[in-house]
Amino acid sequence: MPLFFKINPSNGVPVYEQVTRQVMFAIASGVIKPGEMIPSVRELARELAINPNTVARAFRELQDKQVVHPIRGTGLTVSKGARQKCQTARTRLIRDRLRDVLEEARQSQLTDDELEKLINTEFQNSKKRNR
Amino acid sequence: MPLFFKINPSNGVPVYEQVTRQVMFAIASGVIKPGEMIPSVRELARELAINPNTVARAFRELQDKQVVHPIRGTGLTVSKGARQKCQTARTRLIRDRLRDVLEEARQSQLTDDELEKLINTEFQNSKKRNR
DNA sequence: ACTACTGTACTGTCACGATAGTACACAAAT
DNA sequence: ATTTGTGTACTATCGTGACAGTACAGTAGT
Numbered sequence: 387m388p389l390f391f392k393i394n395p396s397n398g399v400p401v402y403e404q405v406t407r408q409v410m411f412a413i414a415s416g417v418i419k420p421g422e423m424i425p426s427v428r429e430l431a432r433e434l435a436i437n438p439n440t441v442a443r444a445f446r447e448l449q450d451k452q453v454v455h456p457i458r459g460t461g462l463t464v465s466k467g468a469r470q471k472c473q474t475a476r477t478r479l480i481r482d483r484l485r486d487v488l489e490e491a492r493q494s495q496l497t498d499d500e501l502e503k504l505i506n507t508e509f510q511n512s513k514k515r516n517r
Numbered sequence: 518m519p520l521f522f523k524i525n526p527s528n529g530v531p532v533y534e535q536v537t538r539q540v541m542f543a544i545a546s547g548v549i550k551p552g553e554m555i556p557s558v559r560e561l562a563r564e565l566a567i568n569p570n571t572v573a574r575a576f577r578e579l580q581d582k583q584v585v586h587p588i589r590g591t592g593l594t595v596s597k598g599a600r601q602k603c604q605t606a607r608t609r610l611i612r613d614r615l616r617d618v619l620e621e622a623r624q625s626q627l628t629d630d631e632l633e634k635l636i637n638t639e640f641q642n643s644k645k646r647n648r
Numbered sequence: 649a650c651t652a653c654t655g656t657a658c659t660g661t662c663a664c665g666a667t668a669g670t671a672c673a674c675a676a677a678t
Numbered sequence: 679a680t681t682t683g684t685g686t687a688c689t690a691t692c693g694t695g696a697c698a699g700t701a702c703a704g705t706a707g708t
Contacts, residue, residue, distance in 0.1 A: 391624070392624065397617070398529035398530060399529060400664085400665060400666085401665075401666070402665080402666085407621075407625075408624075411624065411625040411626060414625065414626070415625070415626035417626070426683075426684065426685085427684080427685065427686090428683080428684090429683095436666080436667090437666060437667050437668075438668095439666075439667070439668085440665085440666060440667080442685075442686070442687090443665095443666095445685080445686095446686085456684090456685060456686090457675090457684085457685095458673085458674055458675070458684080458685080459673080459674035459675030459676075459683080459684050459685075460674085460675060460676080460683090460684055460685090461683090461684055461685075462684090462685075476625050476627065477627070477631070477635070479625075480618070480621065480622045480625065480627060480632070480635060481635055481639060483617075483618045483621065484618055484635060484636065484639045485639055485642075485643075486528070486614075487611070487614045487615055487618055488639055488640065488642075488643040489643065490538075490611065490614065491611045491643070492643050492646065492647050493522070493523065493539075493542065494538075494542040494545070494546070494607050494610075494611065495542060495545070495546035495548070496607065496608070496611060498644060498647070500608070501611070501640075502640070504608070504611060504612055504615060505615065505636060505640060508612060508615045508616055508619055509619060509632075509633070509636060511616075511619075512616075512619040512620065512622070512623050513629060515623065516623050516629070531694090531695060531696085532695080532696070533695080533696085557653080557654065557655085558654080558655065558656090559653090559654085567696080567697090568696060568697050568698075569698095570696075570697070570698085571695085571696060571697080573655075573656070573657090574695095574696095576655080576656095577656090587654090587655060587656090588654085588655095588705090589654080589655080589703085589704050589705070590653080590654050590655075590703080590704035590705030590706075591653090591654055591655090591704085591705060591706080592653090592654055592655075593654090593655080649708100650707100650708080651706100651707085651708080652705100652706085652707085652708100653704105653705080653706075653707095654703100654704075654705070654706095655702105655703090655704085655705105656701100656702085656703085656704105657700100657701080657702085658699105658700080658701075658702100659698100659699085659700085659701105660697100660698085660699085661696100661697075661698080661699105662695105662696085662697075662698105663694100663695090663696085663697100664693100664694085664695090665692105665693090665694090666691100666692085666693090667690100667691080667692075667693100668689100668690085668691080668692105669688105669689085669690085669691105670687100670688080670689085671686100671687080671688075671689105672685105672686080672687080672688100673684100673685090673686090674683105674684075674685090675682100675683085675684070676681100676682085676683080676684095677680100677681085677682080677683100678679100678680080678681075678682095
């Protein structure tokens with residue numbers, strides 16, 4: 387099974403946090419469905435070239451969020467209400483990050499026009515990359 | 518002289534980095550002009566309620582970037598070519614952060630439409646806050 | 649001269665994220 | 679039964695950002 391997510395080590399965002407997000411994103415978009423299992427600690431660690439402990443911590447967080455629950459000796463499976471939960475979490479997360487950028491942009495005294503131009507071109511670019 | 522910048526301690530971005538940015542933003546927008554002095558280490562530290570060492574580190578960075586240079590026993594003054602430099606740095610910085618968010622949004626499988634809607638509403642909100 | 653400022657340079661200490669390595673209880677496949 | 683793979687829980691080490699505290703050379707105003 388090829389893996390769908392990516393880690394950005396120099397992002398400011400802690401790696402373990404990025405892992406929990408990526409898993410939640412995968413659930414939100416239906417790539418992993420309730421009842422299915424998420425990749426194992428060691429496999430994910432190997433695949434992402436990070437430490438198993440870091441993945442384990444991410445998994446602990448996912449359990450705290452009730453997104454996932456353990457089956458002893460077997461692995462972690464996606465819980466029932468998880469998809470809905472992950473979807474709302476996803477939009478809230480993206481929105482918050484968006485707010486942060488706009489907040490800094492506004493704080494930097496950048497012109498509304500210039501900012502709008504930036505947003506538009508970058509949004510178009512991101513759409514292009516998506517194809 | 519009232520201070521114009523703000524620090525967000527739980528931002529992921531290191532505080533010293535935030536300070537250098539804020540100073541560069543102030544120069545970019547003309548709040549501080551070449552030849553003028555920037556606030557002192559201790560004053561800025563007191564005003565922002567952070568450690569003087571942290572401010573000192575930010576100032577060291579500003580010197581490395583040739584945005585500012587010291588006048589012995591007196592303080593730091595804004596260098597000649599600084600404004601241009603800070604303006605381009607500012608747009609580059611905002612653009613990069615914008616790209617990061619869009620990258621994560623795209624990575625989260627969020628719909629183009631939903632993303633566009635988010636961007637628009639948040640941009641409008643940020644404009645409102647600006648008045 | 650004295651005082652009150654500048655920047656700059658240290659030494660420690662602390663929290664946190666990430667790493668390495670080890671160990672244990674359990675389940676599944678052979 | 680043995681082996682392999684689950685999650686989970688430790689300990690220890692490292693780098694970094696931020697803090698506290700101290701010290702020193704230089705300038706400006708008095």
